[in-house]
Amino acid sequence: MTEEPTSKRRRRLLASIASAGLVGVAGCGGGGTETDGPGGDGTDTPTGGNETIGDAEFSEFRGSGALAQGREEISGTRIEDLPNLEGELTIYLGGGEGGLYRDLINKLEDIYPDFEATPRASGTADAANTLISEGAATPADVFWSVDAGSLAAVAAEDLTTELPSDVTDPVPDEFHPNSEWVGTAGRARAIPYNTDALDESEIPDDVMDLPGSGIAGDMGWAPTYGAFQAFITAMRITEGEDATRQWIQGMVDAGITEYANEFFVSNAVADGELRAGFANHYYALRVQAARPSAPIDLAFTSGDAGALINVAGAAVLSASPKQELAQNFVRHLLSAEVQEYFATRAYAYPMIPGVPPVGGLPRIDELNPPEFDLAKLSNIGPTVDLMREVGVL
Numbered sequence: 001m002t003e004e005p006t007s008k009r010r011r012r013l014l015a016s017i018a019s020a021g022l023v024g025v026a027g028c029g030g031g032g033t034e035t036d037g038p039g040g041d042g043t044d045t046p047t048g049g050n051e052t053i054g055d056a057e058f059s060e061f062r063g064s065g066a067l068a069q070g071r072e073e074i075s076g077t078r079i080e081d082l083p084n085l086e087g088e089l090t091i092y093l094g095g096g097e098g099g100l101y102r103d104l105i106n107k108l109e110d111i112y113p114d115f116e117a118t119p120r121a122s123g124t125a126d127a128a129n130t131l132i133s134e135g136a137a138t139p140a141d142v143f144w145s146v147d148a149g150s151l152a153a154v155a156a157e158d159l160t161t162e163l164p165s166d167v168t169d170p171v172p173d174e175f176h177p178n179s180e181w182v183g184t185a186g187r188a189r190a191i192p193y194n195t196d197a198l199d200e201s202e203i204p205d206d207v208m209d210l211p212g213s214g215i216a217g218d219m220g221w222a223p224t225y226g227a228f229q230a231f232i233t234a235m236r237i238t239e240g241e242d243a244t245r246q247w248i249q250g251m252v253d254a255g256i257t258e259y260a261n262e263f264f265v266s267n268a269v270a271d272g273e274l275r276a277g278f279a280n281h282y283y284a285l286r287v288q289a290a291r292p293s294a295p296i297d298l299a300f301t302s303g304d305a306g307a308l309i310n311v312a313g314a315a316v317l318s319a320s321p322k323q324e325l326a327q328n329f330v331r332h333l334l335s336a337e338v339q340e341y342f343a344t345r346a347y348a349y350p351m352i353p354g355v356p357p358v359g360g361l362p363r364i365d366e367l368n369p370p371e372f373d374l375a376k377l378s379n380i381g382p383t384v385d386l387m388r389e390v391g392v393l
Contacts, residue, residue, distance in 0.1 A: 060107065061107065061337045061338065061340055061341040062340055062341070062344045062345075063341075063344035063345035065289060067285070067289070067344060067347070067358040067359050068344040068358075071340075071344075071356070071358075072356045074336050074340055074354055074355050074356070075336065075354030075355075076170065076334075076335065076336035076339065076352045076354035076355060077170070077331075077334070077335055077336060078335060078336055078337065079111070079332060079335045079336075079337050079338075082328065082331050082332060082335060083328050083331075084112055084114070084115075085108060085111075085112040085114075085115035085325065085328060085329060085332065086112065086114040086115055086325070087114070087115065087116075087322060087325045088115075088116045088117070088118070088322075089115075089116075089117045089118070089141045089142060089322060089325060089326060089329060090117075090118045090120065090139050090140050090141050090142075091105070091117050091118065091119045091120070091140070091141065091142045091143075091144055091329075092119075092120050092122075092127045092130070092131060092140045092142070092143050092144070092145075093119050093120065093121040093122070093127070093144055093145075094121075094122065094123065094124035094125075094126070094127035094128065094143065094144070094145030094146060094147065094150050095123065095124045095127075095145055095146030095147060095150075095312070100345060100346055101119065101121075101144060102119055102121075104338065104341060105117045105119055108329075108332060117329075120140075124145050124146060124147040124149075124150040124226065125150060127143065127145060127150065128143075128145070128150040128151075128153045128154050131143060131154050131157075131159060131317070132153070132154060132157050132159070135157075135159065135319075136159075136318075136319045137319070138159075138317060138319055140317050140320070141316065141317055141320035141322050141325070141326045142314055142315070142316055142317065142320075142326050142329055142330065143160070143181075143314065143315045143317060144184070144312075144313075144314045144333075145312060145313065145314075146312040147226065147230070147310065147312070147377070148175075148181075148183070148310055148311050148312075148313060148374035148375070148377050149230060149233075149374070149375075149376075149377030149378040149379075149380060150378070151180075151181040151313050151314075151315055152177075152181070152374065152375035152376075152377065152378040153378040154181075154315060155178070155180035155181055155315060155375070156375070156378065158318070159317055159318055159319070160180045160181060160315040160316060160317060160318055161180075161315075161316050161317070161318040161320075161323065162178070162179045162180060163176070163179045163180070163181070163182055163315075163316065163327060163330065164327060165179070166331075167182060167327060167330055167331055167334065168182050170334060170351070170352045170353070171183055171334065171351045171352065172351075172364065172365075174372075174373075174374065175311050175313070175351060175374070176313075177373060177374065177375050178375075180315060181313045181314060181315035182313055182314060182315075182330065182334070182351075183311035183312065183313045183351045184311070184312050184313050184314055184330075184333045184334065184338075184342065184351055185311065185312045185339075185342040185346065185348035185349065185350070185351060186309050186310070186311045186312075186348060186349030186350075186351060186364060187227070187280040187281060187282060187309070187310055187311070187312075187348060187349065188280070188281040188300065188307070188308075188309045188349060188364075188367060188369070189227075189231050189278070189279075189280065189281075189300075189301075189305075189306050189307060189308045189309075189310075190279060190280065190281040190284070190298045190299065190300055191203055191276050191277065191278065191279075191298065191299040191300070191301070191306070192265070192266045192269045192270075192276065192277055192279050192283065192284040192287075192296055192297070192298055192299075193269060193275060193276035193277075193296070193297060193298075193299055194269050194270065194272055194274065194275050194276070194295050194296060195295040195296065195297050196272065196295040197218075197272060197275045197295075198215065198275045198276055200297065200299055202214075202215060203215070203276065203299040204301070205301055205302045206301060206302070206303075206304055206306075207235075207301045207304045207305060207306025207307070208239065208243070208247060208304060210247075210251070210306075211246075211247060211250025211251050211253075211254055212250065215275055215276055216250070216251050216254035216255070216256055217254040217255035217256065218274055218275035218276065219251070219254075219256050219257070219274060219275065219276045219277050219278070220256065220257045220258070220259050220264075220265040220268055220269070220273075220274045220276075220277040220278070221251070221256055221257075221258065221259070221265065221277060221278045222258070222259045222260060222261050222262050222264070222265055222278075222279075223258060223387060223392040223393060224260070224393065225260075225261050225262055227262060227279075227280050227310065228262065228278060229380060229383055229384065229387070230308070230310055230377050230380075231278070231305055231306065231308055232244065232248070232305075232383050232386075232387065233376070233377055233379065233380055233383040234305040234308045234370065234372055234376075234377070235247065235304075235305035235306075236382065236383055236386065237372070237376050237379070238304070238305055238370055238372060239304075239305065241382070241386060244386060245386060245389070245390060248386075248387065248390045248392060249390055252390065252391070252392065257273075257274065258392070259277075262277075262278070262279035262280055262283050263279075263283045263286065263287075265277035265278065265279050265283070266279050266283035266284050266286070266287045266296065267287055269284075269287075269296055270284075270287045270288075270291060270294035270295065270296040272295075276299075278306075281298060281347075281349075281361065282346065282347035282348060284296050284297070284298050285347040285358070285359055286347065300362075300367060300368075302368040303368050303369070303370055304370055305370060305372075307367065307368055307369045307370060308369055308370060308372065309349070309364065309367065309369045310374065310377065311351070311374065312348070314329075314330045314333055316330060334351060334352055336352070336354060336355060339351065339352050339355040340355055343355055343356070343357055343358055344358060347359070349361075349364055353365075
C-alpha cells in the first residue's frame with residue numbers, strides 16, 4: 001500500500017480530539033493527573049504525574065480536560081535541575097496572554113519564596129515601543145511577548161543581550177535568531193474547515209492558490225488581527241508586494257467574510273457559516289474543547305506564508321543589572337514543566353522536542369513552514385499600508 005503524503009495525513013487531526021470528549025477550554029486552571037512513573041534523575045527523562053518540585057507538583061502545571069490526559073512521555077530539563085530563582089524582576093508582558101503568563105509567574109513565586117516578579121502588561125507593539133522609548137533607562141529586566149516581531153524590533157535597537165547557549169540550544173534555530181531572544185511557545189497558521197461542507201482534498205496545498213480555488217467566497221478572515229497581519233507580512237516578503245496585493249484582492253473579489261478575530265472565524269466554520277477560514281491552529285482546538293462534536297478540522301499548507309510558525313518569546317534587556325536572574329527566568333520558561341503548561345493550557349506548540357503538542361497535532365518538525373526569518377515580522381508598516389490600499393483595513 002502506498003503511504004499517504006505527509007501534507008495530506010496531517011490534515012486529519014481533530015477527529016481523535018472529538019472522540020476523546022473534550023471538556024474545558026484552553027487556559028482554564030486545574031490539573032489532570034498523569035499515570036507515568038517517576039522520571040529518574042529528571043534530566044532529559046520522562047516526567048511523572050505527581051512528582052514534587054519544591055513546594056509544587058508537576059500536575060499543577062497541566063491544564064484540565066481531555067487534551068491534558070493520556071499524554072506521551074515528556075522529557076527535558078526539569079525545574080528541580082535549574083538554579084533557584086532568587087530576587088526581584090520587572091517583566092514587560094506584550095500581548096493578549098497576560099492572564100496566562102501572570103498565573104505562571106505566580107506558580108514560580110510559590111515554588112521560590114525568595115523570588116518576586118513585577119509584570120507590566122500591554123499590547124505587543126505598545127510594550128516594544130515603550131522599551132525602545134525608555135532605552136537604557138528602562139526598569140524592565142525581561143521582555144516576554146507573544147509576537148516575534150516585537151521581540152525583533154527591540155533587539156534591533158541593541159536593547160537585548162545574547163542569551164547563553166544552554167538556554168537556546170534546545171530550541172530550533174529559527175526560533176532564536178542571533179540568540180537575542182528565544183521562542184517559548186509556537187503557533188502555526190492553519191486553515192480550519194467544516195468537515196460537513198468541505199473535504200480536505202478541496203483545500204490547496206499552496207495558500208497562493210486559494211483565491212481561484214472555488215472556496216474563497218465561503219471563507220473568513222480577521223484582517224485587523226495581529227496574527228493575520230503577520231501572515232500577510234510573511235507573504236509580502238516571500239512572494240513580493242504585487243503578488244500579495246493580487247492575492248488579497250482576489251480573496252476580496254471572491255467574497256470572503258470579515259470577522260473581528262480568529263476565534264470568531266473558527267466558530268463560524270464550526271457553525272457552518274463558513275466552509276473554511278484563516279486562523280492560528282489553536283482556535284479550532286478551543287472550539288472543540290467547548291463543543292466536542294463540532295464539525296471542524298485543520299489543514300496546513302506547505303512551504304508558504306500560510307504555513308508560517310510564529311512564536312511567543314522572551315529576551316533579557318541589556319540594561320538590566322540582574323542578568324543572571326533574568327537568564328535563569330528564561331531557562332524556567334523552557335523547562336519541561338512550563339512547556340507542558342503552554343501545551344495543555346494554551347494549546348501552543350512547545351519549543352523543546354521532549355514535550356509533544358496536544359490533540360494529535362503534528363510536531364513542529366513534521367510541518368513544512370517557509371524558510372523565513374521571524375525577525376522580519378517587525379516590518380509591519382508596509383503590510384498595513386498595502387492592506388489599506390486594497391481596502392481591507
